[in-house]
Amino acid sequence: MSAFKSYNHKDIEDKIYSYWEKNKCFKPKKNKNKKYFSIVIPPPNVTGSLHMGHALNNSIQDLLVRHNRNKGLETLWQPGTDHAGIATQLVVEKQLFKKGISRKDLGREKFLKEVWKWKEKSGGIITDQLKKLGSSCDWSRDRFTMDKGLSKAVLKVFVNLYEKKLIYKDLKLTNWDTKLQTAISDLEVVQKNTKGKLYYIKYKLAYNDQNIIVATTRPETMFGDTAIAVNPKDERYKELIGKEVIIPISNRKIKIISDVYADPDQGSGAVKITPAHDFNDYLVGKRNKLNSINILNKDGTLNENVPNDYLNLDRLEARKKLIVELEQKNYLDKIEDINHTVPYGDRTNSIIEPLLTEQWFVDAKKLAKEAIRQVKKKNTNFFPDNWKKTYFQWMENIEPWCISRQLWWGHQIPAWYTEDGKIIVAENILEAKKIAKKKFKTAKILKQDPDVLDTWFSSALWPFATLGWPNNKSYELKRFYKTSVLVTGFDIIFFWVARMMMMGLYFMKEVPFEDVYVHALVRDEKGQKMSKSKGNVIDPLTIINEFGADALRFTLISMSSPGRDVKLSVDRVKGYRNFITKIWNTFSYCKINNIFKTKNIKLSNVKNPANQWIIKTLNLYKQKIKNNINDYRFDEAARNIYLYIWNYFCDWYIEFSKPLLNSNNKKIIEETKNTLLYVQRENLSLLHAFIPFVTEELWNLTNYKKLEKTDLVNFNFKKDFALKNTKSTKDIDFIINFITDLRSIKAKLNISPGNFVDVNIDELPKQNQKIIYNNELIVKKLGRINNFDLRGVKSKIGKVVLSNNKISISFGDEIDLDQQILILDKKVKILENEIRNSEKKLKNDSFIKKAPENVVNQEKDLLENNKSEYKNLSEIISSLK
């Protein structure tokens, strides 16, 4: 029988995926088991393309989903994409701009049509890329945050929260992005450390020629000053409280007030108060009932509230001009260089201005209470556990969530205004009219609120809205909510996780997920954040193309140790590609040996020690790996499966199987074939969740598909094969040590590993003699031994201690005695050291008294062994000399 052709991921991955899709392999298989498994995907931006973060995130989800599917649980992985309000609008605007069209030229309706057109055409890219990775989502349930169902859910949630007064409209100082001309939430503002200047400006007192000096980093805001504050305890300014000063250039008079906000140690101790353009000043203004003067237009230029010379200048231009004028007119006391943080918009990277506008807010403080309580009650658990601290810290200090955006792409806010400005919130205009009639006795509704909702508002509903809510009878909602686990990066704990908790609890009265698995960021191999500008981005699709999705998945999974960033290196991927090839070749080996020709697996009473040993090892590692996955220790799971397959199955068992299959004992041949058939099936099923493509392909190429009457993706783990006795598995451990030692000695004596030798053993306990005779085929083949004699034939040539037995090896003439003495001397020195340490320990009374018995015994055994080995070695050395 011929071998497989060599492994090439390009031949199989796409083919296998379309097979899965065509045959609807990812649809949940209904069953009555109370336990189920469900995950909602963190919806990627519809504008997005797959980056390493996605690849990690989805490799982990797919591992969990496939593993639980193989466990036989009814399993749903709910996919979808996010409409990404700002990002998408910007993409489409950019395209139009190339054609010389602006968004405003088109008007709202036509513009939105363009966006939808774009979405239909390009919105599927990220989905296709997820498929390349092997993600086994139920694509028949694919959702979009702007689709009909989700939009309905959004409206319902908004109206409901409004009625409960958990959503309200308010005139407040808000973060304003002058480039996008929209409000954004606190979370979308990034504070950046910047070198800046601190300007000390003289304000003239109104009643004499003296000055009061204030320091500011944003001098242009002085046109909006409505007071100067000094600390009531500050002796320098006590006399001035209540007096008036004149703002330079605009020459408006304002009062000096007393407020604890002024810090005598900062700047000059006197601080200008601009309630309309600074969050702290806003509070000071409220406390002291100051006016607010807004000096900015929505685009960041100065408005009519500033002197004519400055009208319509951008705020940063105005700043430059103002400094020159202040300097000329001798209002500038000094300029200092300082380091401070400046707020930037995370999307536009433009400086954010606090601006007084009317916006919609969610009363997050109230919703957060239950979300905190449920995590404290451990109804939702974080992995690693530490992240719950971050969660609590933010939740306990949560601010009102600004949810309105002055954009066009998104869920338009379901609020209508009557002619006289009264607000009506309803799911649609008909409802709104009804309410208007009843409540305000008017049918005249002028217009709908033009704003749209923050994209995260709809994302917050994702775990229940995608499952069918508000239709509470939906099968999926009942079956799959709460979801089993949310897999996400820590960067969106606030944006998303916290908000899903709040909304899920409020509307479903149950947490949206049992567990939250928080994974790290993917960085480059030097630990740098991947970014286009640094040019260190590793594109997952390039890697998939070169090494295969399986290799990439295995790499990411194996590197996802909790609490550490994933530093991705191409070398690692290459290494795991080799691992996959190795697996492939083991099946080729089995095929050559006609393993898959059998009609069924006949395994009843396995007798051969090697066969017993591999089954025992398999069972052991199967359990370890299952536990690792259950504990979210995917790195450990990957390590164990790699270790088991490569170091036990390949390095030892396959080698054992060769002499067994080649023997003339038909029973042993039959048993070994069946063992291989059984173990390889288990290997595939265990590996499938990690490397689905190659395993499914092998499942097809071998006989398992017919044998088990199912695709691997839907194969259910079977009960472990229980060995009737496992005593002789220890024999194999002895043999492994024996052969390893033999090889090591040969290498040290510069004897070619392939050379066959004669082995005479002096002092081998009967028990061990038996083991060797029982496994003669294996020992001879793997040890490359011609003949061995266990009866103690005296020979001075090549005497060594091996597996703690005195042994002599005949190698022919080529043995180098001096070399051998050198090796043995080295070993003796190490032993001397260890013996000294053990003796010291055992002479220590408190060690004997206080250490547990087994530890003390262990130490005694160690000493005994070392002593006898020492004795053996010394004898050999003197006999060689």
Added chain:
RNA sequence: GGGCGGUUAGCUCAGUUGGUAGAGCAUCUCGUUUACACCGAGAGGGUCGGGAGUUCGAGUCUCUCACCGCCCACCA
């Protein structure tokens, strides 16, 4: 200012109730033997960031210092 991580072999990282320091990659030597050179066999390489403490015993627990990274808040 508040909080959270990290520091273990040349590199990337494991090390789960404290009990003889591990893996992969890289390096060196040897090698084609029923799969696999994307391979096999063997070897070298570590005072576990520094210091102190608890303990019979510390990579592991406590304190402290140093360096690196991240998050939140503030900044006149």
